[in-house]
Amino acid sequence: MTWTISAGEETMSSTKSKVVVAVLVFVTCLACYFVTLAPSITWQHDGVDSGDLVTAAYTLGVAHPPGYPLFLLLAKTFTLLPFGEVAYRVNLLSAFFAAAAATTLYWTALLIQPDESVGERKLVIAAASALAFGLSSTLWSQAVIAEVYALHAFMVAAILLLATAFRSTGERRLLWLLGLALGLSLGNHLSAILLVPGTLILIVRRQRARPAALLEMAGFVVLGLSIYAYLPLSSMQNPPVDWGAPHTWSGFWWTVSARIYSDYAFGLPIAHLPARIASWLSLLGHQFTWLGLAVGLAGVWELCDSDREYLAFTLTWFVIVVIYSLAYNTSDSYVYLIPSYLVFGLWIARGASFLLRDLVPWQTIRRDRPSTGSRLERLASLSILALPLLLLGANLRALDLSKDTEARDYAVQVLADTPSDAVIIADTDAHIFSLWYVRYVEADEPEAAVVAKGLFHYQWYRDTLTRHHPEIYVPTGEDDPYALLFALIDANLPTRPIYLTDPDDLILDRYSHSRVGSLYRLGVKG
Secondary structure (H helix, E strand, O other): OOOOOOHHHHHHHHHHHHHHHHHHHHHHHHHHHHHOOOOOOOOHHHOOOHHHHHHHHHOOOEOOOOOOHHHHHHHHHHHOOOOOOHHHHHHHHHHHHHHHHHHHHHHHHHHHOOOOOOHHHHHHHHHHHHHHHHOOHHHHHHHOOOOOHHHHHHHHHHHHHHHHHHHHHOOHHHHHHHHHHHHHHHOOOHHHHHHHHHHHHHHHHHOOOOHHHHHHHHHHHHHHHHHHHHHHHHHOOOOOOEOOOOOOHHHHHHHHOOHHHOOOOOOOOHHHHHHHHHHHHHHHHHHHHHHHHHHHHHHHHHHHHHOHHHHHHHHHHHHHHHHHHHHOOOOOHHHHHHHHHHHHHHHHHHHHHHHHHHOOOHHHOOOOOHHHHHHHHHHHHHHHHHHHHHHHHHHOOOOOOOOOOHHHHHHHHHHHOOOOOOEEEEOOHHHHHHHHHHHHHHOOOOOOEEEEHHHOOOHHHHHHHHHHOOOOOOOOOOOOHHHHHHHHHHHHOOOOOEEEOOOOHHHHHHOEEEEEOOEEEEEOOO
């Protein structure tokens, strides 16, 4: 008896296989993130902002500029999960979207492999490259904490998939989705603007998008950007975390433009650039191992020979993102490189396809025994899975935050050491944001008022303090920051205890003080 398979059945089987592998990629990444997930807010992996982001999401407030409305709305949804600490639930959001980013890369990797590639080999190569990205150290580090970069990775991956699919089909609906994804991505992280030049190059060069279609796409970008309407709507509800008070136009622009960080962009001194470049090269090798780096460069070589249009698209993304990250003058700017690693994951897929298809003459292997060549081809195809396995071994323990409670423990101890009528003048983002989290998210009873020293010179911040802590005197005026702090301390010290989280010589020289745990309690100098 002979069996025949129709073209429809074969296509259905192929689609089912692709979906099954996609699920495996997602579950594998999510499982790795889950077992290494931080149980609360954290200071590790440059996650100091987690306290601010979780508190703003939980209270439906406004996080630090540019406000991150998309992240906050999605994070609020995750806080409704019926298990774990609130911060843990938001950490799960990062894990979910990091795994989704890797899975989206898998679908894109399937699209860019040459048509003549064997179906089974395509699946293995796409899965391996997606897992290599998903298990790379920088993405993994952000997948286990409450930060915006895992969601940013997913949005970038979605833009990459939509742009690649439009290149293949020219469907106008894909342009609409591409515009919407770009607008929403800007609602999560402004660095998504770096993707626009490369994306436009791809669209225009294909000559499939006429002016009317581009205008429609721009309309969908604006629709995605409408997510920023959340900021003034939230601010009007007077949340305890309300950066910039964006219910006013000046406050909205101050927040959305991220003006307080403008000096960092392209602010790296030229003298530091060689060291930063050397660090980047080392970090790139660390993301994918030197084996993955070699395969990715082979992919660039192959694209240069066979598909320069797609190379121009991806290389534009890669170069612009790298330049911006290298020139951004902060120690944590390496997280901005995640979109470049996404692109490199695609290059790995193309390089692996090239190496397995063109450099190994399968047709000459044991012509008298074709099955031998087939088995060897399968074995060679599966060998690409060594790359994510190497990354798994290198990163599983190194990035594990499952026991990290330092940030929350600090804030719990500080509030335990201070009476409920106290004023805590907090310095450094780590201490301020951790105290905000425990004070506004976890506390069941009234706790001490937390004053962010670095924000106290902003009138909008003092207005927020006045609304949420009417029991303390908050000075007004446009005096210098220390004059305002001294006015705060002088007015409240006779009636309530005041503490500093960190030493400040100008304050400690003016007032008597004593140590209480990690804090400094202020008093009137005799």
